[in-house]
Amino acid sequence: MSRQPRHFPLSVALFLLVLGSALPGAAMFSGYKTFFKDGEAKLEAGDHQGALADFQEAFRLENKASRYRLEGAIFANYLPRYKIALAYEPLDIMEAEAWIKKSTDALEEEVIKRQRKELAKYHADKNRIQKAAEEKRKALAAQFNIALSDAQNLLNQKKFAEARRAFQKLVQDYPNRPEAQVGLGKVDNAKLTHLRTMALDAKTAIIDRNFAKAETVIGQIERIDAGFGEIASLKQQIVDAKRRIADAADAEKRRKQLEDEKNRLAALEAERKRREALAQAQADNQTNNQTTSPPRENSPPQTNTATAQAEQNKAALREALLATLKPYRRGDPGKALSELQEIAIDGAEDSLSFRWLKGIYLLGKHHHSLEPDEAVLDLARGEILEVQRMQPDFRPDPGIYPRYVIEFFGATGN
Template structure:
């Protein structure tokens, strides 16, 4: 009795073991796929319900999650013999349509590239709807793109206009709006750089103009330029230096002007005093000449009158009184020059007219100073009164009458005084 033997011992058990291992390992992706299949169907069905209810943002979240789990278009069994078309990119495009038409356009094109319409190719109604939706989205996206392009162009023109007008802050805001309109176009970022460069160039140019004006002693012009710089950019680094230069320049001019004015007043004071002294000398010379002529023919005996008799002589007493009056008058006239030197001819005129000494109105010096003060008052007045010139002309006429040979020194008096004197003389 022969026994049949297995020609390949151990082969069958090994085959069985490999088959068992394959079945175990092969079931893992099958189970996973089955779980994912159920999950993406749930998200997809919920997304369609939300889309039908008009809740596009919520629907978009569901469709995106379904797409993450399964990105291939397909028909899946809903229940029994009922099937539904799963076109993930198409559904995402529909959800995006009222939210962002450009993004919806992107997804409808992806749907077209993925041939999602092939899933519903034989279903005329659904295929027609798919193509109608696709055409609508593409057309709406194109219209939106044209509107955005027009808006972008207008905004760019506005930004460039503001920049050309040197309205730098407004130009910057306009270019920032361009970046927000379309971050992918370079005009906005380039414009922001142009604003910064143009601002600095403009401010440096103004700063140079301000420095030039300060050097030329055009301080009001320099102050105006500095104000322009502050209006354009109050944080510009050169503003403190410009203000310091302006202040120093003004102070230097004021100091020099004060010194020059003091020197001029000193010279005028000395000249006026010398003029009064000259007039007084001429008067004394005339009186001495008249007295000499009057004394011709007097007897020798009268010349030998003793000193006590001369002191008791009424004429001698009168001469002394006249001399004292003249000295008092000269002192009073000189005192009126003080306010005139300080630049107040009106006060000098009041003090002059207040003099009540004997012989005042017969003094050529009195009438000369009065005409000088009247001219000064007219010249310093914000609203000059022409009547002052008539009064000054009258006073100079009195000077000519009392002192026919009087001629003011041009080195002492201002040009306008000399011109006026000459006009009266002529």
């Protein structure tokens, strides 16, 4: 007895049709197959970007490698990771290598294991991609080493801004290479060390009063980093040093004026005394002439000659003593003392001025000596005591002599 075909009501048929179309598995299977087939066609045509998009969509819908029926008894291998690797190969060889490794890990080659030709192609493609990726890594490493060397050279040349940009680009392009990050960290330390060294050079130049050099160095620091913290301090040090020099010059000018005035007054006083002495000598001579026999005719004026000679000696001694003040004013009391002792004028060592100058020269020699000699100090004290004995009311002018001379004179007198 033959079985009659079973007919379903139209409503049931429509329900089954809607239910079948709503099954997610059927829709997904149809979707990934379509994208995979389109991707293979685009890959064959050389459209790798389009093929990559289709293979990625197929992989999103179904990531499991399998064989699917094309028509009748014909089957095709669904290997999404392998196909994605092939699509990536001319676009990004490193991504292609990553996907060929994913294909191996997912055992996609197992799906085509019994198909020798396809399996051989799979292995050939895998070897080619891996070899190309290795060559790419070597090329990138070489490029990295060159760029790293260039960045380091910029740092060695103290081109800190350029070095920073070079290292930053290396960090961006090679995020997995720690050398780039380390190099970037070196820039700030090297820059700070260099700026501190330059600041020290500027300070040394200021101490040496080489202000032009100091200002040049400060300008170089500003060009490297205008915000460097020591710039303002260095500029103020130059201002202060120049002001101190100007103040010292003014003080020296005033001291010289006082000294000149003192010398002028001393010269006037000496001239007055000379005239008084000459007048006294003439008076004494006249008195002697009145109490003795009249001089023979044509007898030379002995007294006038002696007086003139004495005046010449005084003038010569004064010039010689003034000459010894020159090395003393230059800060060389030892030379001044030597020149003083070389004066060969009769009665020089008995002069008040001679003893005074000898005392202050000895005192100055002791004061400026790196290894002071107490014997020199005793000699100075002896000369000054003799000056005080010869002229008890003598007092050195504090506007002319240094403080240590005034203090020593006062201590010796007490």
